[in-house]
Amino acid sequence: xxxxxxxLQLTNLNPGACTGADGWISDPQGTxxxxxxxxxxxAIAAVMQATPAAYEQVVCAAQRAFSTxxxxxxxKRGLVVRDLGSALRDNLEPLGELVTLEMGKIxxxxxxxxxxxxxxxxxALGLSRQLYGLTxxxxxxxxxxxxxxxxxxxxxxxxxxxxxxAVWSWNAAIAAVCGDTMLWKPSSITPLVSVAVQHICxxxxxxxxxxxxxxxxxxxxxxxxxSIIHDARLPLIxxxxxxxxxxxxxxxxxxxxxxxxxxxxxxxxxxxxxxANLDLAVRAIVFxxxxxxxxxxxxxxxxxxxxxxxxxxxxxxxxxxxxxxIGDPLQPDTLMGxxxxxxxxxxxxxxxxxxxxxxxxxxxxxxxxxxLGPTFVEPAIVHMPTQTPLVCEETFAPIxxxxxxxxxxxxxxxxxxxxxxxxxxxxxxNLLTAEQFLSAAGSDCGxxxxxxxxxxxxxGGAFGGEKxxxxxxxxxxxxxxxxxxxxxxxxxxxxxxxxxxxxxxx
Numbered sequence: 049x050x051x052x053x054x055x056l057q058l059t060n061l062n063p064g065a066c067t068g069a070d071g072w073i074s075d076p077q078g079t080x081x082x083x084x085x086x087x088x089x090x091a092i093a094a095v096m097q098a099t100p101a102a103y104e105q106v107v108c109a110a111q112r113a114f115s116t117x118x119x120x121x122x123x124k125r126g127l128v129v130r131d132l133g134s135a136l137r138d139n140l141e142p143l144g145e146l147v148t149l150e151m152g153k154i155x156x157x158x159x160x161x162x163x164x165x166x167x168x169x170x171x172a173l174g175l176s177r178q179l180y181g182l183t184x185x186x187x188x189x190x191x192x193x194x195x196x197x198x199x200x201x202x203x204x205x206x207x208x209x210x211x212x213x214a215v216w217s218w219n220a221a222i223a224a225v226c227g228d229t230m231l232w233k234p235s236s237i238t239p240l241v242s243v244a245v246q247h248i249c250x251x252x253x254x255x256x257x258x259x260x261x262x263x264x265x266x267x268x269x270x271x272x273x274x275s276i277i278h279d280a281r282l283p284l285i286x287x288x289x290x291x292x293x294x295x296x297x298x299x300x301x302x303x304x305x306x307x308x309x310x311x312x313x314x315x316x317x318x319x320x321x322x323x324a325n326l327d328l329a330v331r332a333i334v335f336x337x338x339x340x341x342x343x344x345x346x347x348x349x350x351x352x353x354x355x356x357x358x359x360x361x362x363x364x365x366x367x368x369x370x371x372x373x374i375g376d377p378l379q380p381d382t383l384m385g386x387x388x389x390x391x392x393x394x395x396x397x398x399x400x401x402x403x404x405x406x407x408x409x410x411x412x413x414x415x416x417x418x419x420l421g422p423t424f425v426e427p428a429i430v431h432m433p434t435q436t437p438l439v440c441e442e443t444f445a446p447i448x449x450x451x452x453x454x455x456x457x458x459x460x461x462x463x464x465x466x467x468x469x470x471x472x473x474x475x476x477x478n479l480l481t482a483e484q485f486l487s488a489a490g491s492d493c494g495x496x497x498x499x500x501x502x503x504x505x506x507x508g509g510a511f512g513g514e515k516x517x518x519x520x521x522x523x524x525x526x527x528x529x530x531x532x533x534x535x536x537x538x539x540x541x542x543x544x545x546x547x548x549x550x551x552x553x554x
Contacts (some may be wrong), residue, residue, distance in 0.1 A: 062264035064239070065098035066246050067109035068259030073102045074328055081266065083240045086152035086386045087376055089422040095239045098267040104274050106263045110202035110229040110255045113260030118199035118227040119413060125225050126176025132221070132252045132520025133169025135178045135356060137163060143213070145378065148237050149374075151212055152385040153340045154377040160404035165217035168507045171219035171329070176529060179226065190542030197532040200307075203284040203499050204276040206297075209388055210343045211288075211442075213245055214237035215311070218511070218522040219531075220492075224261060226531040231263045233273055237388060251399070267430075269293075280304050284531065287311070288345075290517045298518070309530055311511075311516025313442040314470030316493075316502040317350035317463050319453075320486065322357050324475035325499070332473070333448070333502030338372055338384050338427050339503060342446030343392070345517075346471040346495070347505040350439060351450040352462050358452045364432065365450070369412055369427055375420055386423040387445060399438060400428060402546065406436040414447065440466045441535065456484070464492045470513030471495040471502040494521070544545045 064081070065073040076364035078096040085092050098106070110410055117125070136143065151158070182471030205219045216232055223230050234242035242264060249262035277285050277300045286309040286535030287297045294312040301308040312400040318336070320329050327345040353361050377385030387393050393416065400414050414428030427446035431438055439449050453459040463472065472493040482498045484490055495505060496514035505511050510516070520525045547553060 049412045056142070061495075061534050064096050064264075065102040066250065066262075067107050068250055068253050068261075071109065071250075071259060073105055074100070075099045075102045077268075081239055083150055083235055083479055085149055086388050087149075087378075087421050092150060093240055093498070095243060098186040098272055099263045100271050100474040103267070103272055106231055106265055107202065107279065107281055110231055110263050111192075113258070114202050115259055117229055117258075120227070122176045122179055122227065123226055125227060125551065126173045128252060128256050129169050129221050129224050129257065130173045132249065132256060133166050133173070134170065135252050136166050136246045137405045139244075140166070140246060143241070143248075144150040146241050146244055147180050147212060148377045148385070151242050152377055152388060153210075153343075154382050154385050155380065157340060158377075159552065161211060161214045164214040164507060165221075168217050171507055171524060172225045175222065179479055179528065179532070181534075186538065187548060188540075188546045189548075190540060190544065192429045192539045192541065193537065194454055195467040195534055195536045198227075198255040198535055200533050201283045202229045202231065202281060203286065203531065204279070204282045205230055205232045206285065206287045206289065207232070207234050207237035207271060207274065208288045210239040210340060210345070212241045213289040215288050215522070217241070218507070220262060222523070222528050223531045226248065226528055228284075228531055229261050229263070231264045231265055231276060233267065233276055234502055237454070242266065250503040251491060257520065262421070262499075278304070280306070283307060283341045284309065284480065286520070286522065291518075294518055295369075302304075302366065307530065309520035309522060311513075311520050312516060313468050313523065314345040314513060314517060315349050315440065315442045315466045315468040316346055316348070316471040316473075317352055318348055318472070318483070318502060319459050319463055319474040319476075320351060320353040320361055321474065321478065321481055322354045322548070323477045324357070325362060326357065326361055327478060328499060329475040330362065330446045332366055332422060333365060334368050335370070336501040336503045337448040338369075338446055341384055341425075343388050343444050344387060344503055346505065347446075349442065349447065349474075350435075351448060352453050352459050353450060353552065354459075355454055358450065362450060365429060365448075366411060369429060372427065374417060374426065376425060384427065384446070386421055387425060390421060392445060393425060394442060396425060396428075396447060399443040400448055401432045403436075403447075406432075406438055407434075408432045408436070410448070414422070415465070415549070435462050435465060442468060446534065456481070460485075460490060468513065469493045469515035471497070471505070473497040473500060475499055529547070
């Protein structure tokens with residue numbers, strides 16, 4: 049562990065707040081936060097958490113930086129994000145391994161998460177020259193109308209443990225080229241990797257003579273998280289987490305007429321039709337259900353399989369599950385690491401008990417694996433005769449419910465009849481069925497795929513979901529507009545003053 053921290057130049061682990069290269073804030077009133085390795089249960093290191101006084105320093109620093117950062121041309125801001133991407137490339141493997149060490153996802157996924165950060169920096173660099181507005185034809189002679197987009201202000205980013213750095217970068221890279229500064233409150237479960245990223249940001253800011261663009265606040269939900277969502281100086285809050293907490297964030301931010309980007313729960317299903325390529329479907333299902341130990345918001349949780357092929361599909365899945373190597377996520381042959389903590393283990397076991405009480409049959413045990421470590425489990429497949437209340441809930445664990453359907457109407461009803469609406473997929477070789485799934489009467493999710501799984505979204509498309517998933521969009525497409533304010537401009541280049549709608553006054 050120490051060589052890994054040394055590679056990332058983590059020489060300063062104590063302060064839990066930072067505004068730049070020389071801006072690490074040490075507060076004697078701060079309390080320690082210990083980060084644990086979910087693979088072994090051992091403590092990795094401790095970070096001193098930010099206090100309300102430190103919070104105030106960081107917000108003020110972000111405000112000061114915004115006053116000048118917003119005036120820098122967007123292509124110049126893009127160069128800073130370009131250099132952030134380059135610095136992440138230089139630290140790809142050690143930073144990815146730290147993600148694995150602290151969060152528990154396998155090494156390939158940890159490195160893939162850092163690669164996602166690099167990709168979004170590349171995307172944002174190009175975006176810095178494409179913050180386009182529209183021109184409109186005025187009804188008044190001698191007038192020109194157009195719209196432009198201006199920086200919004202310092203924004204708050206509250207991220208979750210399962211993607212401890214990638215989701216921050218979706219917001220941070222885009223917000224930075226849009227001219228915003230930001231405060232980042234990472235999950236208290238994964239503080240070390242955020243400290244590592246902040247060190248990288250500090251070096252990039254220092255190279256450009258900047259400070260206060262990327263800011264870090266490690267601390268408890270109360271008071272630090274509550275301060276962020278209540279603070280009227282932060283016009284936008286991006287929150288990733290549970291539906292329960294997301295409701296609270298939405299209500300608080302809306303009460304002060306602020307904006308929010310909400311990335312909340314998912315309960316993602318795959319419909320498998322009678323004509324599906326089952327080889328393809330099985331590979332996608334296993335990756336979606338077992339990857340990250342079922343701790344992705346896009347994890348595959350429900351399979352809705354046609355009654356003619358459900359038996360064969362189930363047998364194939366059972367054979368595939370028997371071959372999944374479970375163990376130390378830093379080992380190259382491991383495909384599934386641990387759950388994040390004992391609370392997650394308890395939630396999984398409780399869900400399996402409830403599934404059986406609601407008529408489900410455990411096809412794989414989902415049992416604990418204490419021989420591997422304190423939070424290791426085996427992935428579970430549960431046959432459900434129908435969609436019960438439990439199946440409509442999200443359990444953040446490797447539980448896969450498989451259910452039969454008879455006709456298309458039943459399949460799409462089962463698919464959409466859950467509160468969440470993040471990611472979805474269908475496996476079919478029938479073009480008409482695929483198009484039906486993608487139509488307005490098909491999947492009601494923010495992401496709908498054909499012949500690929502529910503996980504593994506690319507940064508080029510806007511990421512997010514509907515219903516209780518929150519409606520937020522981050523990353524690609526035109527998600528950048530959430531981080532800016534629209535201004536409509538009308539210019540009169542004549543000596544007359546005609547009014548719109550033909551109104552005569554005077």
